[in-house]
Amino acid sequence: MTGLPITERPSPNHDARPAGQAVDILLLHYTGMESGAAALARMCNPEAKVSAHYCVEEDGRVFQLVGEDRRAWHAGLARWQGAEDINARSVGIEIVNPGHEFGYRPFPAAQMASVTALAQGILARHAIPAARVLGHSDVAPLRKEDPGELFDWPGLAAEGIGLWPAPDAPADDILPADAVPAALTEVGYGFIDKDPAAVIRAFQRRYRPAAVTGEADTETRQRLSALLALLKENASG
Numbered sequence: 247m248t249g250l251p252i253t254e255r256p257s258p259n260h261d262a263r264p265a266g267q268a269v270d271i272l273l274l275h276y277t278g279m280e281s282g283a284a285a286l287a288r289m290c291n292p293e294a295k296v297s298a299h300y301c302v303e304e305d306g307r308v309f310q311l312v313g314e315d316r317r318a319w320h321a322g323l324a325r326w327q328g329a330e331d332i333n334a335r336s337v338g339i340e341i342v343n344p345g346h347e348f349g350y351r352p353f354p355a356a357q358m359a360s361v362t363a364l365a366q367g368i369l370a371r372h373a374i375p376a377a378r379v380l381g382h383s384d385v386a387p388l389r390k391e392d393p394g395e396l397f398d399w400p401g402l403a404a405e406g407i408g409l410w411p412a413p414d415a416p417a418d419d420i421l422p423a424d425a426v427p428a429a430l431t432e433v434g435y436g437f438i439d440k441d442p443a444a445v446i447r448a449f450q451r452r453y454r455p456a457a458v459t460g461e462a463d464t465e466t467r468q469r470l471s472a473l474l475a476l477l478k479e480n481a482s483g
């Protein structure tokens with residue numbers, strides 16, 4: 247793609263996508279390790295059996311570890327819209343950040359500029375709907391917190407990457423609490439039967455990052471209502 251230098255850093259950790267499987271998810275992660283170098287080393291270690299297609303350093307450098315035609319190993323046990331082999335149908339980007347375990351911090355502007363350019367290129371090469379630009383915690387809400395509540399999803403959406411609903415659904419349209427599980431299922435979340443609070447936290451990390459509580463409070467239901475309206479709008483138009 248133009249303008250974005252990419253350094254090849256081949257990983258052995260990949261295999262073939264299933265025959266005929268199209269790429270229809272872009273999955274974003276943070277590395278959750280003490281340094282970008284450590285994350286790159288791990289993703290290139292055959293014994294670790296993990297990888298991603300790309301890794302973006304905090305200074306904006308971009309590394310490609312796996313070709314987009316191959317299945318990289320980044321999602322683990324996951325689910326979205328009922329599908330379970332998320333690696334088979336996704337391109338994965340690891341974004342360097344120490345994460346909640348080692349000192350979670352904001353993603354620098356240079357890094358986000360590279361993530362934006364990289365994601366725009368990926369979306370130009372594959373038919374990935376806006377509603378399927380996802381975070382790891384969206385597809386693995388019981389296990390994962392990345393890229394987390396400091397990640398600039400609205401900034402990406404402003405660049406045409408993923409969805410960010412208008413903040414205020416009319417008060418009349420706010421979902422009642424007992425409609426939340428079905429609404430989250432409709433959005434695509436899985437594992438709601440296992441741990442509904444964890445799924446609500448995943449939704450909040452993505453769409454209501456100011457308070458990740460696991461409680462379907464009024465503002466959370468308002469954001470969920472607004473997202474459902476946007477999804478319907480996207481599907482019909």
Ligand SMILES: [Zn+2]
Pocket residue numbers: 274275276320382390392
């Ligand atoms: Zn991840």
